[in-house]
Amino acid sequence: MMTDITYDIVAGTKLQEMGANFYAAKIAGKNFVAEYFSGAKKIALSMGIGRAPEEKKDSLRRRLTDLFSVHEGDVQFDDHCACLMIPIEQDWVSRLNGIMDSMSHWADENELTGGCFFCGRSGATVSVCEVGGVYSFLCGACREKLNREYSASLEEANKQKLVAPALAAFTSGRRKIGYLAALGAGFVASLAWLLIIIYMPLTWIFGTIATTLFVNCVYEAYKRVSGQFSIFDFLVTTLMSIAILMVSVTFAFSHSLSVAWNMVADPSEYVTSLAVFTNLPQIISFPLFGFLFVSICIPTVIGLLIGIGYRYRKER
């Protein structure tokens, strides 16, 4: 159990508890860090060293093999650190103490006393500290550098989390389906809207209400299907609603419009836009346009403004 391990280490060795499963000590000028791996039931012991030539590394391996029957492969070297895995077995505390003494003597004999686990520098700034959940002896410069790299990597990981490609694709996929749903709902609702506009009396009242309901039907369809409603979505669905209404009116009155048009312009003649504009008063004075303007345009514009304003206040 972990608490027992901590008790045994703190009571039985010079190592002190630093954080969860981490212990450290400065023993006879040597820097030791031990990490307990509960799953593997092993302790990883590290000691700071100077840059050691291969034959000296071999001499430490032989010494630990001879004295503590450690497998030679279990002794590893980083540039400025010697590491060893020690299983939690019978008498592991006295074994741990013996190994630390032995490593310490080896460092003294070979003048390999180290400091910072990363650069080997020794001095007043070297102390045990935690970077990214791992404890080690570090000099001031290495501590700063590692902390910087660690926060940069954290930041990078967070950034990737935020704009994870799958998530972005999912959101834009929902948006596309939302626009399709709004378009479909808009065309269906526009049929009902047309029937009300054409057949209901008092278009000033019913046409206005119908347009307000129509535009909110488009908003609601988009919002429900896409699960979002940003200001951008609001603008797009508003323009979509206006376009659907224009298409519906043109479709419903296309025949009447072409009849009206033929009365002012000869269909066999090529008519320029300028000619259309010069004939505009004549076209507008045609009774159909009076009906379109008074019974459709005005209630539609008022209904749209009410619908847009209502939804804007509701969403803000």
Ligand SMILES: [Zn+2]
């Ligand atoms: Zn350093």
